[in-house]
Amino acid sequence: xxxxxxxxxxxxxxxxxxxxxxxxxxxxxxxxxxxxxxxxxxxxxxxxxxxxxxxxxxxxxxxxxxxxxxxxxxxxxxxxxxxxxxxxxxxxxxxxxxxxxxxxxxxxxxxxxxxxxxxxxxxxxxxxxxxxxxxxxxxxxxxxxxxxxxxxxxxxxxxxxxxxxxxxxxxxxxxxxxxxxxxxxxxxxxxxxxxxxxxxxxxxxxxxxxxxxxxxxxxxxxxxxxxxxxxxxxxxxxxxxxxxxxxxxxxxxxxxxxxxxxxxxxxxxxxxxxxxxxxxxxxxxx
Amino acid sequence: xxxxxxxxxxxxxxxxxxxxxxxxxxxxxxxxxxxxxxxxxxxxxxxxxxxxxxxxxxxxxxxxxxxxxxxxxxxxxxxxxxxxxxxxxxxxxxxxxxxxxxxxxxxxxxxxxxxxxxxxxxxxxxxxxxxxxxxxxxxxxxxxxxxxxxxxxxxxxxxxxxxxxxxxxxxxxxxxxxxxxxxxxxxxxxxxxxxxxxxxxxxxxxxxxxxxxxxxxxxxxxxxxxxxxxxxxxxxxxxxxxxxxxxxxxxxxxxxxxxxxxxxxxxxxxxxxxxxxxxxxxxxxxxxxxxxxxxxxxxxxxxxxxxxxxxxx
Numbered sequence: 158x159x160x161x162x163x164x165x166x167x168x169x170x171x172x173x174x175x176x177x178x179x180x181x182x183x184x185x186x187x188x189x190x191x192x193x194x195x196x197x198x199x200x201x202x203x204x205x206x207x208x209x210x211x212x213x214x215x216x217x218x219x220x221x222x223x224x225x226x227x228x229x230x231x232x233x234x235x236x237x238x239x240x241x242x243x244x245x246x247x248x249x250x251x252x253x254x255x256x257x258x259x260x261x262x263x264x265x266x267x268x269x270x271x272x273x274x275x276x277x278x279x280x281x282x283x284x285x286x287x288x289x290x291x292x293x294x295x296x297x298x299x300x301x302x303x304x305x306x307x308x309x310x311x312x313x314x315x316x317x318x319x320x321x322x323x324x325x326x327x328x329x330x331x332x333x334x335x336x337x338x339x340x341x342x343x344x345x346x347x348x349x350x351x352x353x354x355x356x357x358x359x360x361x362x363x364x365x366x367x368x369x370x371x372x373x374x375x376x377x378x379x380x381x382x383x384x385x386x387x388x389x390x391x392x393x394x395x396x397x398x399x400x401x402x403x404x405x406x407x408x409x410x411x412x413x414x415x416x417x418x419x420x421x422x423x424x425x426x427x428x429x430x431x432x433x434x435x436x437x438x439x440x441x442x443x
Numbered sequence: 444x445x446x447x448x449x450x451x452x453x454x455x456x457x458x459x460x461x462x463x464x465x466x467x468x469x470x471x472x473x474x475x476x477x478x479x480x481x482x483x484x485x486x487x488x489x490x491x492x493x494x495x496x497x498x499x500x501x502x503x504x505x506x507x508x509x510x511x512x513x514x515x516x517x518x519x520x521x522x523x524x525x526x527x528x529x530x531x532x533x534x535x536x537x538x539x540x541x542x543x544x545x546x547x548x549x550x551x552x553x554x555x556x557x558x559x560x561x562x563x564x565x566x567x568x569x570x571x572x573x574x575x576x577x578x579x580x581x582x583x584x585x586x587x588x589x590x591x592x593x594x595x596x597x598x599x600x601x602x603x604x605x606x607x608x609x610x611x612x613x614x615x616x617x618x619x620x621x622x623x624x625x626x627x628x629x630x631x632x633x634x635x636x637x638x639x640x641x642x643x644x645x646x647x648x649x650x651x652x653x654x655x656x657x658x659x660x661x662x663x664x665x666x667x668x669x670x671x672x673x674x675x676x677x678x679x680x681x682x683x684x685x686x687x688x689x690x691x692x693x694x695x696x697x698x699x700x701x702x703x704x705x706x707x708x709x710x711x712x713x714x715x716x717x718x719x720x721x722x723x724x725x726x727x728x729x730x731x732x733x734x735x736x737x738x739x740x741x742x743x744x745x746x747x748x749x750x751x752x753x754x755x756x
Binding site for chain 2: 278279281282283285286287288289290291293294295296297298299300370374377378381382383384394397400401404405408411415418419422423426427430
């Protein structure tokens with residue numbers, strides 16, 4: 158009996174928490190589903206995303222192909238699942254690269270006044286380019302490949318992370334416990350890692366979520382323009398680019414990849430907003 | 444104030460220098476010889492050698508940069524390999540559609556963003572507020588090119604009311620030009636209005652709590668008058684900042700939107716140049732747009748001091 162009461166009570170607590178953190182839960186659930194789709198793409202469908210069947214081209218949705226087929230007779234559902242794998246891989250890799258380099262640059266700039274000017278002027282210069290334009294220009298030189306998309310987008314996203322981390326580091330540098338650490342002779346490297354970094358984690362996480370959302374959108378744009386991943390890689394942006402020519406005969410080719418992008422980016426934006434409310438209450442009105 | 448403006452103008456120099464270095468470095472990211480890549484597989488060694496000499500690729504890197512930079516200061520962005528014309532000329536020829544598209548999209552974004560932001564703030568925590576915020580969040584998650592495809596599908600293909608692609612110069616008639624821009628600027632403007640809504644809302648919320656707003660209401664001024672004359676004016680600085688930032692995003696977005704709607708602008712040119720491996724054009728466009736962005740931010744910053752004379756740095 159007592160057991161039941163406590164369970165009820167803890168369920169009530171979970172429910173209250175979920176109501177308060179609705180954005181985080183909804184956004185997190187969406188992203189979890191997309192991640193599962195990406196990981197288990199091979200389990201959810203046994204159709205090869207690149208299997209050509211010209212005889213079955215532009216077929217509307219049916220029991221065999223639940224989202225129809227494209228202009229080469231490839232299964233749209235299967236390509237959608239493998240497209241999720243690509244989006245998630247690129248998104249997570251870009252987040253990893255930009256977070257590592259952005260954090261490093263931001264910490265150094267925020268802590269050492271001498272380095273601040275140099276690093277931040279360079280970051281300002283890089284932020285003068287519209288994201289997608291700089292990514293296109295880099296792709297033009299690097300050539301189409303998944304790794305190169307990650308490199309370009311990682312480079313484009315780093316300055317914003319650096320700026321966020323720097324402004325956190327600037328505030329933390331002036332706190333008394335950092336001053337105390339300095340006074341007792343803790344080395345700067347240790348101060349940065351043990352005191353400044355842990356206190357800058359919240360803005361870093363929030364920024365990482367938005368970077369994830371932006372890189373999913375940016376990868377789709379690059380591939381839509383034909384300057385992203387190579388043609389044989391299933392990508393949502395590339396699917397939309399071919400859907401454009403068959404808009405009238407095969408509208409399903411246009412609907413599903415677009416919805417997939419919207420749902421993924423919306424999930425990440427919700428998660429980012431929720432995390433910001435949770436971790437940084439001062440920004441709640443933004 | 445003059446000192447602030449001078450300081451702000453001078454601060455542009457290091458940023459532009461970084462922009463120039465990044466743009467110069469772009470061509471050297473290629474694996475291998477840029478001249479060989481530009482000319483493709485069928486090029487003879489003599490052709491490659493000639494292009495190398497023409498682009499100065501046979502000289503040391505620092506000399507190359509210096510020559511490139513000196514030409515840049517003279518307004519010489521080099522020649523297009525594919526179009527056989529100066530890059531600057533090619534850009535100027537295609538500037539109109541891009542500028543018109545960006546301006547119209549900014550108008551769409553501001554016309555949606557500022558009113559919804561103001562209404563959201565005044566009606567905070569009501570269903571109207573939540574509706575606008577949810578729509579905004581959804582809008583910000585839609586890729587503009589997908590929205591563009593959807594608009595083409597509905598308005599151009601099914602209803603056949605508006606052109607689905609192309610552009611008509613404004614010299615041939617204002618309405619004719621605008622007709623071509625309605626769908627593209629909606630596709631590009633709407634997703635970018637969300638940020639303006641948010642910033643307007645939060646900036647208005649800050650101001651609406653101030654005493655002078657309460658006093659204005661207490662002395663019997665109408666809600667509309669207080670909101671528009673007292674609150675909005677004082678909430679303008681953050682809104683201006685975000686409008687400036689949006690302008691840059693829109694110029695980047697124009698690249699994608701021009702491709703969706705086949706608009707012969709600078710963005711379309713940059714994408715075509717990637718396929719043609721026409722690096723001087725890519726470099727030129729990236730450089731011009733980034734410089735424009737730096738300049739716009741400068742103007743916005745100087746405008747602050749006009750909007751809010753209290754700002755001193």
